[in-house]
Amino acid sequence: MGHMSFDIAHLLAGGLVLVSFMMIYQDRLHALLNTFTLHALVLTAAVAWQAWTQGADHLYITAAIALIFKAIIIPGALYRIIRRLGIHREVEQVVGTGLTMLAGMGLVALSIVVMLDVTTKATAFAREDLAFALSVVLLGLLMMVTRRNAVSQVVGFMSLENGLILAAAGAKGMPLVVEITVAFSILIAFIVIGVFLFRIRERFDTVDLGALDRFRGEMR
Amino acid sequence: MLEISAAAALGLLLLSLTAAFLGGRGAGPIYALAILPCLVAGGAGLGVLGGAPVGALTLPLGLPWIGAHLRLDSLSAFFLVLIGLGGAAASLYAVGYGRHEEDPARVVPFYPGFLGAMMVVVLADDAFTFLVAWEVMSLLSWALVMAHHRAIEVRAAGYLYLVMAAMGTMALILAFGLLAGTSGDYSFAAIRAAHHSVAASVAIAALVLIGAGSKAGLAPFHLWLPRAHSVAPSHVSALMSGVMTKVAIYAFLRVTFGLIDPLPWWTSPALILIGAGTAVLGIVNANVASETKRILAYSTIENVGVIFTAIGLAQAFAADGLHMAAALALSAALFHAFNHMAFKSLLFMGAGAVLNATGRRDLDGLGGLIHRMPVTAFLMLVGVMAISALPPLNGFASEWMVFQSVLASPALTQLGLQIIVPAAAGLLALAAALAAAAFVRFYGLGFLGRPRSAAAGEAREVDRFMLAAMALLAALCALAGLMPALVLDRLAPVTQALVGGHLPQQLAQPWLTLVPVSAARGSYNPLLVFVFIALAASAAAWVVHRLGTRATRRGPAWDCGFPETSPLTQYGAGSFAQPLRQVLGGTLLAVREEVDMPPPGDARPARHRVIQHDLIWERAYLPVADAVQRVATSANRLQFLSIRRYLALVLASLVSLLVVLSLWG
Known part of the structure; x- marks a missing residue:
């Protein structure tokens, strides 16, 4: 892998982590979905770049799947959902932004330390790539923990999955069938969650997950 | 031979499925059908003990691409004979006993599979097959214990059994994990070839002692046994006590003598002391228990303790290179296992017959059955004499051999063992004496005296199938007692394979004498003892009749020692146990007796209460x-x-x- 292509791959993977951080401090749902679309676009670019440098044609399919599903269909559907639910201007935040950003930085540092330790035998790019991918996964999980709205939890879950795809694209020789399976299971999960969002809304008049806890007779 | 016995085991498992399909109908034919595979498997085992080649076989069952490895060597063969004989007798008994089952759909479908699973356990030649068969055996026997699940004590016993069985299996899984190590090959052939460090071997032996010992009833893992064995249907109790505990002993022998390198000598004192302690603890409890089947279950614990003591002796001798003494101790253990199968099955069947005829299992509700059920009473007499180790029956022969192997212990080189073995032998002697006391109480209260309840007074003799099964086992006790050589000579290939030595051929000795080591060290001639007992008894009878007077005398009518007519004035289960409770109960059972004597002039009755604690339980x-x-x-x-x-x-x-x-x- 040449110097230039390594730098570009590094840039794109690092960009994904950066966009993950951007998602953490978006407190309006509309803006959050915009950022998520950007996340998916960066992922598409990163995977496509991998396809070109590795000469692995099937990764173009992965990139196409990421573009079509992650950057077009899912954000589109989520836009429709929040508009129909009338929550596209809602502001929500559980833990303060600063604290969450600090925690996110800690997670990135942790994943870099772990990955560089564990993968001493791999190529330099694979090590960086895996460290970034793990950061994206952890940041997605962090977002799910700090958010309260079901829609933003869905977004957190989807960005987590983007991290998985980044890792899969960086590892050479990952068979296409695995990626397609992952992509479809995510799609199914999205459909199920979407259906549930409306069910929750129907029943409780809100998509705030606190309502579920109150329904179970628990106080937070 | 292996193919035949594997087919028998599979046949029994299929029979279980058939019975489940029939849902409790056709119990008699299914029990009768279960006899055949038992006999076939027992015959195959005898064939291998008689010199047929060791077979190995891989069945395409179980894990894909690995299959089930089976092997029939001399050790498996001996235990296969045991399962075959015990299973055939219990099945024959069940043909009659099963008719009185109130809910046969809860018993019949599990019964043949239980037998089949025990056979697969002794045939298994890889850890997966072994553990799966072991677990099937545990679960089916649990289902059988739970047959009368409406009673609260049955459910409590079943729950305790399930927990203990899970714990035992967990220990066995850990043991096999250590055995296979990191190689990932779980076949016994690979395990045998691998080398295990001393620390690993000792850990494996300890885990197997917990896993198999909890199934066999070794203290302190014995508490489930008296509860579960006594509430199961009687033919199942006979199998669980007579046969399943032996399968557990097989598992211990298979791993410690077959799969790991020989253990160092310092592991044997633990085994000897645990065995001897178990024996005493079990039989003391049997002496104070008041239900027939519970007494028998506690006595099973005693016998398992005796067998494990003998195994510990064999291990001590083998570690010291004394192959002849090790063979003697191991032969004694195996012979006692065989004998216990015979007389414990017989006794449980007899207790079941009594339960069937009277509906009572408490000794205080029985009595006088020798008049109402004479055949059962005679067969039970044979059983209690055998288990009390009275010559010329088989219990004496095997316990005598256990003590013979104790007498070989001065040859051991370790001072610790030289001290511990005689002490353990003292405990065994105490257990043997207490066993006799327990069974005098069992038989005397159950069959002699006057009926203590209306049900006992109206008991009727049980049917032919049950009597036939008991008679066969009683004949087996007598045969193994009079001609122990028949069993001992079959044991030679087993001890040769396990400890590298075997007893001289006993059938070649003149007059059926038992000479385990040499005539100078001790010999026992059951035939001579039998003839002597017969002569002495007939001479005494003749003298009494000859010298007794026939002249008519006049006197007050003798009230047979009962001035009151109530049968409650007889000795009861509690009163018979009282002296022993006084002597041993204070420390071993934490017994307290309270007498509440009303002051003079007060009309309320005096009360005597016995408060007993189970220290291990608490x-x-x-x-x-x-x-x-x-x-x-x-x-x-x-x-x-x-x-x-x-x-x-x-x-x-x-x-x-x-x-x-x-x-x-």
Whole structure:
């Protein structure tokens, strides 16, 4: 892998982590979905770049799947959902932004330390790539923990999955069938969650997950 | 031979499926059909003991691409004979006994599979097959214990059994994990070839002692046994006590003598002392228990203790290179296992016959049955004489051999063993004497005297099938007692394979004498003893009749020692146990007796209460159960968190694992 292509791959993977951080401090749902679309676009670019440098044609399919599903269909559907639910201007935040950003930085540092330790035998790019991918996964999980709205939890879950795809694209020789399976299971999960969002809304008049806890007779 | 016995085991498992399909109908034919595979498997085992070649076989069952490895060597063959004989007798008995079952659909479908699973356990030649068969055996026997599940004590016994069986299997799984090591090959052939360090061998032996010992009833894992064995249907009790405990002993022998390198000598004192302690503990409890089947179950614990003591002796001798003495001790253990199968099955069947005829299992509700059920009473007499180790029956022969192997212990080189073995032998002698006392009480209260309840007074003799099964086992006791050589000579290939030595051929000795080592060291001639007993008894009878007077005398009518007519004035189960309770009960059972004597002039009755504690239950089992309960209660809170907290838990555990990785990586 040449110097230039390594730098570009590094840039794109690092960009994904950066966009993950951007998602953490978006407190309006509309803006959050915009950022998520950007996340998916960066992922598409990163995977496509991998396809070109590795000469692995099937990764173009992965990139196409990421573009079509992650950057077009899912954000589109989520836009429709929040508009129909009338929550596209809602502001929500559980833990303060600063604290969450600090925690996110800690997670990135942790994943870099772990990955560089564990993968001493791999190529330099694979090590960086895996460290970034793990950061994206952890940041997605962090977002799910700090958010309260079901829609933003869905977004957190989807960005987590983007991290998985980044890792899969960086590892050479990952068979296409695995990626397609992952992509479809995510799609199914999205459909199920979407259906549930409306069910929750129907029943409780809100998509705030606190309502579920109150329904179970628990106080937070 | 292996093919035949594997076919028999599979046939029994299929018979279980058929019975499940029939749902409790056709119990008699199914029990009758179960006899055949038992006999076939027993015959195949005899064939291998008689010199047929050792067979090995891989069946395409179980795990894909690995299959089930089976092997029939001399050790498996001996236990296969035991299962075959015990299973055939119990099945024959069940043809009659099963008719009185109120809910046969809860018994019949599990019964043949239980037999088949025990056969697969002794045939298995890889850890997977062994453990699966072991677990099937445990679960089916649990289902059989739970047959009369409406009674609360049955459910409690079943629950305790299930917990102990799970714990035992867990120990066995760990043991086999250690045995296979990191190679990942779980076939016994690979395990035999592998080398195990001393520490690993001792750990494996300890785990197997827990796993197999809890199934066999070794203290302190014995508490489930008297509860579960006594509430199962009687033919199942006979199988569980007579046969399943032997399968557990097989598992212990298979691993410690067959799969790991010989253990160092210092492991044997633990085995000897645990065995001897178990024997005493079991038989003391049998002496104070008041239900027939519970007494028998406690006596099973005693016999298992005797067998494990003999196995410990064999291990001590083998570690010291004394192959002849080791063969003697191991032969004694195996012979006693065989004998216990015969007389314990017989006794449980007899207790079942009594239960069937009277509906009572408490000794205080029986009595006088020798008049109402003469055949059962005679067969039971043979059984209690055998288990009390009275010559010329088989119990004496095997216990005599156990003590003969104790007498070989001065040849041991370790001072510790030289001290411990005689002490353990003292415990065994105490257990043997207490066993005789327990069975005098059992037989005297159950069959002699006057009926203590209306049910006992109206008992009727049981049917032919049950009597035939008991008669066969009684004949087996007599045969193995009079001609022990028949059994001992079959044991030679087993001891040769396990400890590298065997007893001289006994059938070649003149006049059926038993000479285990040499005539100078001790010999026993059951035929001579039998002739002597017969002569002495007939001479005494002749003298009494000859010298007794026939002249008519006049006197007050003798009231047979009962001035009151109530049968309650007879000795009862509690009163018979009282002296022993006084002597041993204070420390061993924590018994307290309270007498509440009303002052003169007060009309209320005086009361005598016995308060008995089970120290092992209270000090060892209940604290563990309480701790589990506390942990479970506090962990219960985890079930009611919000979604975000669950996610936070996931994140926290992931991050902490990553931190651990980065610190250690």
